[in-house]
Amino acid sequence: MADNAILDTDSDDEVPPGWEERVTLSGKVYYANHESKSTQWTHPTTGKRKTIKGELPYGWERKVGEDGLVFYVDHVNQKTTLTDPRLAFAEVVKGDNTAFRQKFDGNSTALEVLQGRDLTGQYAIVTGANSGIGYETARSIAFHGAKVIMACRNLNSAEACKKAIMTERPDSQVEVMHLDLSSLASVKDFADKYKDNKWPLHLLILNAAVFGIQHTWTEDHLEMTFQVNHLSHFYLTKLLWDILMKSAPARIIVVSSESHRGTDLSMANISEEKLSPNAENYSDLKAYNLSKLCNILFSMHLNRLLSPYRVTSLSLHPGNIMYSGLQRNWWLYRLLFLLARPFTKSMQQGAATTVYCATSHDLEDIGGLYFNNCCRCPPSTAAEDENLAKALWDISEQMLSKRIGRPI
Template identity: 65%
Template sequence: MSASMESILDTDSEDEMAPGWEERVTVEGKVYYANHETKVTQWTHPSTGKKKTVKGELPYGWERCFGDDGTVFYVDHINKKTTYTDPRLAFAEEVKSSIMDFRQKFDGSSTALQILHGRDMGTKYVLVTGANSGIGLETARSLALHGATVIMACRNLNAARECRAAIVKEMPKAKVEVMHLDLASLRSVREFAETYKNTGWPLHILILNAAVFGVPWQETEDGLELTFQVNHLAHFYLTLLLQPVLVKSAPARVVVVSSESHRFSGLTKETVNLESLSPPASKYSDIRAYNHSKLCNVLFANMLCTKLGTQRVTVLSLHPGNMMSSSLARHWWLYRLLFTLVRPFTKSMQQGAATTVYCAVAKELEGVGGLYFNSCCRCEASPKAHDPDLAETLWQFSVKLLQSKVGEIST
């Protein structure tokens, strides 16, 4: 093979290197730098001093080959090209200096599939609530396309089965299961958890995605206001029931999809009660109910992290995106109109699912829970969300309320 082979890929480095330097990668994925003038190599970037690695397998259609002299080169069978440059360099990542180094690799324009690039999720079991539409569907689809066994936990089984069929059509080997879960029924939550346990499956990632928004006042079969039960209490109950499976499957993660709306909740320790969280129709506001429920999500995630962190269960919460064109706005024509008007300026469903997927799979987050993310980047939640007394008060209130509805539960 002649030395004149054309290199067809550029690296993703944003740091300019002086003339004569070249970025390369070992077979094991360690990035190094070669100086053609001085004939020296080094592991750190010649200008920034940073180190990088690449992960995952070669992109589809590529093959790593070895010359007679041991030289490594890469063949792109699809485009009939050959290069000395490892194509994975396009996705090189900086080596973190510490476990709390959260330099941003992805942002609001990233997609779930980009985050999963090169990842083999074949050994993971992932449960996604509300996976038959919107962000939940894109989350389930993206993980299934990368080998995970995905359980779509949905109230609408017909819609869920249609979504499963679409995923399997896209990738026939995809492993997707559909199970019934109605978060407006605590009985359904208990039956779902019992059914899941009876399968004998592990549970590596629990994604609490389902939510309602802007619904008129409704009372569930358990005598509670719908938004509070679906968005918080039922997910709280589900997690407690599946906690033994999560711990047994550890390392595991719980990913709680919240919202920036949590910042607008006026909930306090004194107002953690039924009148505020599950008000009667005469005192109900759909926006206030939603804001309260989203603050409950972050408080729950933070408290769960303190309880399960030592058992290798990482718990994270997140905001997926603002006013995306999902089914959340379906309950009132004005919300539908508003969401439609802002659609050109908001994230796609793939972009909306990115932060959820990042929290579910990012290796740098292993064992570092109790964090809140927006656009794939760690950010500070509201001061109320960081209040340990408020989190403890909500936890105890939720436990007692569940006990009054379903009997004794294990916490």
């Protein structure tokens, strides 16, 4: 049998020499003193009581030997240990007089956030999953057992990404489905085909976005940035939320940006013309900033509507000026992002906050918030305006109804 050493924990929680951290089958952590041959529930140094929750990490199995000895098998890495792997993620029992400590930050990666999680049985849609943060999000949750549907416009690129994931981890479950967010008809077609598969839906990750494009009318006569970044995601969510409610608990994750702070949208000026301007009133940067504010307002109001059904929604900022493909539409943006690349997050780090919001046990039944660097972050004043969120919701429904010819 392999090394049965205790898994490393945070430094201030390490047990003194002669002590061992153990866990009962019910998940309560206790401490054994090998010198005195005694045990206790509290940490010998900090006095904390701890517990472990949830399933074993992906690929792990608990077994009992003929002698009654409990041991754990890591089928992914072909290792065996006497130590419950969940000890590395033990939580302080609520009610203990201890300060909250942030578990992850801007340097954390998506795969680090997912350590200890088994997402087997979870179905996840990731829009824009064929590049950048979307790809790393899809890859990371697929590696931990989720069935991932890559919802992408470019099917050739998406199939290549699926192949890369399957090559790296052959037992991953990944599907590619066509979704063009510049077309409301494509959004409807995607939702209909998803429903035809009779799949549940536990994670809806609205990641896709465009940035820095010239003024363009879509086939639905909507300004491209607004439709792709907000309205089509709004429509997709409306089409799928009956499945989300049936699959509850479920989460909707909306990838926004700190750029949401750079817009003047308010109750005084919100209108269809403001949200989807003509060429004379258009600025690519302002359009992007406005769409990112829409993301947060949408997520906040969506959470108010669906949280009673155990479907929660969170929004987030993934990272600053990451070289993710968003900048591909203009050479100046490509140059700016390229120069900033050594000082910004990697794509794995950029996906960390998305994955944290989508999978963290700490956020169960919590929604309507905005996150940055895997931590709750106050958004702009406008982004917290519930009246503005409701106004945006109503106008979004009106704009959709006008184009699809029926109430939405």
